[in-house]
Amino acid sequence: MREITFGTDGWRAVIAEDYTFDNLTRVARATAAWVQQQDAGDGSVVIGYDTRFQGAAFAKHVACVFASAGVRVALANSFATTPAVSWATADRGATAGIVITASHNPPEYNGFKIKSHVGGPATPAMIAEVEAELPNAKGRFKIKEFGDLCDEALIETFDLQTAYTGLLGEKIDVEAIKEAGTRVAYDAMYGAGQSVVTELLGKPRVVELGHELNPGMHGQAPEPIERNLGALLEAVPASHCAVGLATDGDADRIGLVDEEGAFVDSHKILALLVKYLHEEKGLRGDIVKTFSTTDMLDRMGEAYGLTVHTTPIGFKYVGPMMVEGDVLVGGEESGGMAVKGHLPERDGLFIGLTVVEMMVKRERTLSGLVRELMDEFGPHYQSRTDLHTTEARKQAVLAQLSGDGLATVDGKPVTATETIDGFKFRVDGGWLMFRASGTEPVLRVYSEAASQDAADALVAWGVGFVEGDA
Template identity: 25%
Template sequence: MSKLIISVSGLRGIVGETLTPDIACRFVASFAASIPPGPIVVGRDGRTTGPMLGAAIMAALNACGRDVIDAGVAATPTIGVLVRERSAAGGVQISASHNPPPYNGIKLFGSSGRVLDAESGARIRDGYFNGTAAWCAFDEIGSTHRDNDPHVGHLEKVLATIDVDLVRKQAFSVLIDSNHGAGGILGKRLLESLGCDVEAVGAEPTGLFAHVPEPTADNLTGVASRVAGSKCVIGFCQDPDADRLALIDENGRYIGEEATLALCVTRAMMVGRTDGPIVINGATSSMSGIVAKQHGVETLRSSVGEANVADMMIANQASYGGEGNGGPIDPAVGYVRDSFVGMAQVLDLMARTGKPLSQLADELPQLAIYKEKAEISVEQLPAIFQRLLEHFSDAQAQTGDGLRLQWDDCWLLVRGSNTEPIVRLIAEAETEAKAKAMCDVAAGLLNP
């Protein structure tokens, strides 16, 4: 049986095995006990187990004396915006991101509309293990009401970041693949508001995924062929909770998730978003940093994880940020990875430059990332890091989130996963062969 993964960012497990209504209720009861008074927004992606978990979670929050704003099916970044728009004390998103159908999970938001920081998340996690709850008396039970349009505020904030009229004049033909997750509702609405001729695939949030939910090249071969065959100028591919975006160009070529952030940074620099640094995590491609440097903008690297990126962005008044898994973070919209920001701003970039996506992608710094993973006990990591430091003594080393080794033209990251009992090895270089060779050497040093 797979273990329930509980971290500072929430929990994730297999429904009916490691994740039950009882666990979900106790987890959100700890959440309710640790945040200020006020209503709590609850949303979910399209998974078939979402309605059941949603009913249990909303009942538990009511039992803690909390009024609940039921957003129904909504994307993760939409929940972040909605928390702020409705002056809520926090938010609960029911989603397992790109995990397979048997999984579901819970992601928590604070009153600022961002995913909880590590300190707050640790307090709730510890409260769950300690049985902390805020159950109330019979005459203090909260109520639940459905939000009539949870998407409109998010839509307006995304549109405000681009030149809407310029994009509308292009009348782009686009394809959006939401894979029956949460992204199709707002995604189609956004693209139609931008004057696009939209071919929507998997727009209905049934949770019955048409392909493996993580938006990688191997999982999107059918979608890529469809983009090329339909003469669309771009294909937008979301993960189930729509905080990640992969791109396919007009020729059916998978541009990927790393390029999503790099193109958004390119556009941000182009429109003068240069009054602060950009923030990316230690596993994100250097493409975005190279683009920023060309405009005199500093790049800061945080630990892996959306909350860590957001923390560093806020602390340094960053102009832009995100993670290389297809998650741009625009402070003008919210400190949450956002596929809708990516769609709108890439279309804006295409409209401003008059260039097709294939050309824009080819003009990015050409780097290759290679990734491996191995089942290694976390207790072995200190010894592994020491062996790596001794072997790669010419590298600039950074610790705190695994071990990151940086050279002038390449880097290697070895870290324990936050969501799986594995160690990840990630390298980037000018060629995939060189990046793979770095990972192979590191893999050979995992065991003495």
């Protein structure tokens, strides 16, 4: 059995290998001990789960562990999204939220996410405190029966998904979308977002994909990136939809498809949100982006007089800034983003529906909105590959980059080097970035340039460099 550690967004493991009821007991006991040490909130927790194998059983077990330790629990009575748990945690004044989910990981995984009392991700410091309790969460521990804990009022169940859907209905101009007759295709990727868009917009306006309980997810990781969305890319134009939405397993990440069946990446979505909220809604605030995210946001900050902050990669760095500062839009390249006036948390459905609202209010197609961005702030195209290599080669590349760095990239002189989280080398007209996985022999290679061909060429050169061919 491997040591239990929390990664970028919680603890995740393969079901029946390391993700077992015994290990869940340890993690829940450690988290319960941490909750009982906190001053924030009322000392209770909210627990939800997604559609993965045994999700309901795992969540019920975790609820019993918390309640047996003396922590009051509000348990979702069916699957619900991660942002729903985050919202309910803050709304109910709880100390923490727990989500049984492995997010966008392959279907054989499950996980355990912790949310803070403010309705966003637990901070790295909070997670470190929970990890410090793990060695103490061993030995005999009596877990009481679920029914007895309910009778003692230590566990209550509630309809979280319906309450969350109602929240979205209040925050999105659903009537405007309905009146416009906008038709939407929504791929829930067999995850927790199922039914929400249909409930809001009505069945005639929604083409549903991935809307069934299928814990196997046809063997595909529920990650809303272009290579996983073939069915949605085809369905949008074939079904005469104005837009396609896709969310990951717990619906905190978003992917979009325009009316022509073209994928719209997170870089463009973030930029669209900044433009809409600032120009159309008159809002101000800082822009927070992670290290691998587009320079277009910097151009927009300059144009609008908004401060732009760049953080290491991971929403755990963005969320606290949403809480502590005045942030208009914050997000990352991998599809997680948040906006002013909602939660300090990634919320794929809220972001997707905000873009649909934007299209209606601005009377533009999604492709038209993207072209408008390019015309106003210049062309910005991105490319990325996750390169599997040997651990020895990975370490050799990192040693070279941290030592001498690179003087040229694809024949172009390097004008600046940035090392916030990985290594970014700027050249005339773009940049190339390398970032290593902390757990696998994987090097991620990113780029941005003024054309897709140029961005792809930069990544191809970066791959050649890693493989020793450049």
